[in-house]
Amino acid sequence: MSSGSEKLIVKDLHVAVEGKEILRGVDLEIGRGEIHALMGPNGSGKSTLGYAIMGHPSYEVTSGSIELIEADGTRRNIVELEPDERARLGLFLAFQRPMAIPGVRVADLLRHAVSNVRNPLRKEGQELIGMREFRQELRAKMSELQMDSEFARRYVNDGFSGGEMKRAEILQLAMLRPRFAVLDETDSGLDADAVRLASQSIAKIGGADMGILVITHHEQLLEHNIPLRTHVMLGGRIVESAGPELAAELHKLGYDRIRATYPDAAANEAAMSSGNRAEVTAAT
Amino acid sequence: MSTVIAPAAFDQTALESLCALDPPWVADRRRAAFERFQSLSLPDRSDENWMRTELRLFKRSAWGPSVQPGPEAVEHEGILARNTKSFSENFLSPEAELSEPMRLAGQIVTLNGHLRRSRCDQLVASRGVLFGTPEQVMAVAGESMIRPHWFNAIDSGADMFAAMHAAFHRGGAIVFIPDGVRLEQPLHLLSCLTEGGTDLGHVLVVLGKGAEATVITETAGGGPAGSGPGGLHCGGIELIVGENASLRMVNIQNWNTGVWHFARQKAKVHSGGKLQWTLAALGSRLSQVAQDVALVGVGAHAQVNGVMFTEGRQQLIYNTLQHHEAASCISDLLYKGALQDRSRLVWRGMIKVDKSAQKTNGYQRSDTLMLSEHARGDSIPGLEIEADDVRCTHGATSGRVDREQIFYAQCRGLSADEAARLVVAGFFQQVFDRITIAPVREALAEAISERIRRIQ
Numbered sequence A: 001m002s003s004g005s006e007k008l009i010v011k012d013l014h015v016a017v018e019g020k021e022i023l024r025g026v027d028l029e030i031g032r033g034e035i036h037a038l039m040g041p042n043g044s045g046k047s048t049l050g051y052a053i054m055g056h057p058s059y060e061v062t063s064g065s066i067e068l069i070e071a072d073g074t075r076r077n078i079v080e081l082e083p084d085e086r087a088r089l090g091l092f093l094a095f096q097r098p099m100a101i102p103g104v105r106v107a108d109l110l111r112h113a114v115s116n117v118r119n120p121l122r123k124e125g126q127e128l129i130g131m132r133e134f135r136q137e138l139r140a141k142m143s144e145l146q147m148d149s150e151f152a153r154r155y156v157n158d159g160f161s162g163g164e165m166k167r168a169e170i171l172q173l174a175m176l177r178p179r180f181a182v183l184d185e186t187d188s189g190l191d192a193d194a195v196r197l198a199s200q201s202i203a204k205i206g207g208a209d210m211g212i213l214v215i216t217h218h219e220q221l222l223e224h225n226i227p228l229r230t231h232v233m234l235g236g237r238i239v240e241s242a243g244p245e246l247a248a249e250l251h252k253l254g255y256d257r258i259r260a261t262y263p264d265a266a267a268n269e270a271a272m273s274s275g276n277r278a279e280v281t282a283a284t
Numbered sequence B: 001m002s003t004v005i006a007p008a009a010f011d012q013t014a015l016e017s018l019c020a021l022d023p024p025w026v027a028d029r030r031r032a033a034f035e036r037f038q039s040l041s042l043p044d045r046s047d048e049n050w051m052r053t054e055l056r057l058f059k060r061s062a063w064g065p066s067v068q069p070g071p072e073a074v075e076h077e078g079i080l081a082r083n084t085k086s087f088s089e090n091f092l093s094p095e096a097e098l099s100e101p102m103r104l105a106g107q108i109v110t111l112n113g114h115l116r117r118s119r120c121d122q123l124v125a126s127r128g129v130l131f132g133t134p135e136q137v138m139a140v141a142g143e144s145m146i147r148p149h150w151f152n153a154i155d156s157g158a159d160m161f162a163a164m165h166a167a168f169h170r171g172g173a174i175v176f177i178p179d180g181v182r183l184e185q186p187l188h189l190l191s192c193l194t195e196g197g198t199d200l201g202h203v204l205v206v207l208g209k210g211a212e213a214t215v216i217t218e219t220a221g222g223g224p225a226g227s228g229p230g231g232l233h234c235g236g237i238e239l240i241v242g243e244n245a246s247l248r249m250v251n252i253q254n255w256n257t258g259v260w261h262f263a264r265q266k267a268k269v270h271s272g273g274k275l276q277w278t279l280a281a282l283g284s285r286l287s288q289v290a291q292d293v294a295l296v297g298v299g300a301h302a303q304v305n306g307v308m309f310t311e312g313r314q315q316l317i318y319n320t321l322q323h324h325e326a327a328s329c330i331s332d333l334l335y336k337g338a339l340q341d342r343s344r345l346v347w348r349g350m351i352k353v354d355k356s357a358q359k360t361n362g363y364q365r366s367d368t369l370m371l372s373e374h375a376r377g378d379s380i381p382g383l384e385i386e387a388d389d390v391r392c393t394h395g396a397t398s399g400r401v402d403r404e405q406i407f408y409a410q411c412r413g414l415s416a417d418e419a420a421r422l423v424v425a426g427f428f429q430q431v432f433d434r435i436t437i438a439p440v441r442e443a444l445a446e447a448i449s450e451r452i453r454r455i456q
C-alpha cells in the first residue's frame, strides 16, 4: 500500500475544557510511517492534544483544524466526527489512564473493535469478525507481545496494575493497526524491562504504514522508535521541534532552558496551573 | 389481537365457583383467606414494605377472576422461547457462542390462570415426578402429600394481596421431586395474560431428600402501559428444598408494561440443601415482590440473584429477607438493576440471624446503574443479628454509565450505542457469572440489550 503521502495535520488548534483554554494554537504534521515524540512538563496539554485528536466530548475545539490527508490528496477535517468514526478512519489513542470497563472482557471489546475498524461501514447488530479467526489472531498477537492468553479473558482494565493497563493498550494497538496512533505515556508505570519490551513491541507493530505520536517523559521508549522529530509543548503550544538530540537534552536538563526561551508560553503555563490551584481551593 | 375478558369481581360468588372445583380442605382454606381478604384494605404507606409503592391508581374493585379465554385467545412467547428446544425444533443459532438450546423435561402454559396445555416427559414421570397445574396434580396426588406444604411457607394473611391470592388462586404449578431423583432438564411454566386479564397462579415446588431440579417460570402478555386495562398478577411461590437437595429456580417476570404484579415468594431450605434462586424482571407497570429465603436446617445454602431492567415509568419494589434459622448456613444475595427513562427500582434487603444460627455467613448486595437522569434507584440493606458468631456483610452501589467509559470504547471503533450496551452488559456480567443455566443467561442478556437505548 502506498502510504507516503497520507498525513495527519493539526493546524492552529485551540481547545478549551469547560470554557478554559488549554491548547493555544498547536501545529503538528505527521506522515504515515513517521514517528514523532512529544515532550513537555506536566499540565502542558499533551494529553489534551490526544483527546482532541480522538474527539473527546469535553474537549471543545474552539478554532483550528485536524485534517486527514489521503494518499490521493483528499483532505478532510475530522473535528466534527464522532470518536468511533475517527477510529474507523484509522486513528488510535493509547490512553495515559485507560478506563476500566468491569464485566467486559478484553477479548469482547477487541472483537467489536476489530470488526468495526476493519469494516468501517459495519452497523451494530451486523456480524462480528468470525470467532475462530479472531481468537487465532488474538492468541498470536498476545504471544508476540509475551502476554498470557488468559489476559484476554479479564475484564477491561478492571483491577489491572499500571503495567498491565499499558500492555493492554499495546495489544489493542497491535490488533487494530491504525494509520495514526497517539501513545500517551505508554511507558509510565512500567519498570525498565517492561519499557524495553514496550519499546520493541511498538517498533514491531509500527513500521512503514503507521504514523505515531509518542508522548513520553523518557528516552527509553524511543530507543527502538527513533523519532523523526521531537516536539516540546509548553503552556498549550508546541514551542520547539528538533531532532532526537532534543529528547536527550530535555531528559538530562529539564525544561528550564525552554521556559527561559519562551517566556510567553511559560506565562501561560503558570496561568494554567494557578487556575488549577484556584479550582482546588474552591473545592475544599 | 388479544381478547379482552371482562373480569368479574373478587367476591363470594367468584370464591364459591372456585371452591366447587377444589378438594374440601383446599376450599376451606380459600374461605378462611377470603374472610381475611374482606377485612383488609389496600396496603398504605404506613407499612414499611409498601411505603415506596405508588398504589393510588390501583382500583381493587376493577378486578376479578378471569373466565376461561376462548381457544382463539392469543398466547405469548417467553423470552426463553428462542433458546428452548420445545418451541423451535429447528433452532439454528446465528451466534456460534450461544449454548445449545435447552430441552425441557416438562412444560405448562396457562392463559389468565387457565391451563392451555401441559406435558411432562414420560421418562421423568415414570420416576415419580409430579408436574402439572395444582388442579392436575391434586387430582392424582394424595392430600397427605400436598397439604403439609400448601400455603405453609408464605403468610397468606400478610396483606390484602396475599389474602387475595390465597382466596382466588388458580393455575400455576405443583412440582414434586421424590427423594434422590435428579432431573437434568428444566421444568418450565409459562403464565400468559390477555389484555385486561388476571393471573393468580400459585407455584409449589417440593424437592425430596437429595433430589435435584431446575424450575423456570416465565410471565408474558397483558396490556401495555397507558389508559388500557393492562392486567393483574397476584401470585405466590413456595419452594421447599429437602435435606441435601438442590434446586435451581428461575422466575422471569416479563409482563407487558400495563400489568400490576404482586408476588409473595418464599423458600425453605433444609439441612445441607442448596438453592440457587434467580429473579429476573423486565416487565410490569408496578411490581411489589416479597422474596424470602429461610435457612431452616444446618448447613443450608442459598444463592439469590436479581436481574432487573426497568424503563418508561415502571416501578419495581423488592423486599427480600434472608432468614438464618439454623447454624452454619450461607446466604448470598446479589441484585443488579439498570434503570432507563423515569423508572424506579427499590430494593429493601434484610438479613435476619436467629440466636441459634451460629456460624452464619450472610451477604447481600444491590447495585443499580442509572441510564437516565430521571431514573431513581433506592437500595436499603439491613441486618438483624441475634447470634454472636456470625459473618454478615452488606453493600449497595448506585452509579451512572460513565461517559469516559463510552469515550474509551468509542476510541476503539464502537458507536456510542454499542458502547453503552457493552458497558451495561458488563454491569450485569457479575450476576450472570453466577447463573449456571446458560440459556437463561443468554436470553436475559439479549432481552436487556434490546431494550437499551442511547444513554441520556
Ligand SMILES: Nc1ncnc2c1ncn2[C@@H]1O[C@H](COP(=O)(O)OP(=O)(O)O)[C@@H](O)[C@H]1O
Binding pocket: A017, A018, A022, A040, A041, A042, A043, A044, A045, A046, A047, A048, A049, A058, A272, A273, A276
Ligand atoms: N477534563 C479536564 N477538566 C479540567 N481541566 C483539564 C481537563 N483535562 C485537562 N485539563 C487541564 O488542562 C491542562 C493540560 O492537561 P493535560 O493535557 O492533561 O496535560 P499533560 O498531558 O501535558 O500533563 C492542565 O492544566 C489540566 O488541569
Ligand SMILES: [Mg+2]
Binding pocket: A046, A047, A048, A096, A184
Ligand atoms: Mg498527560
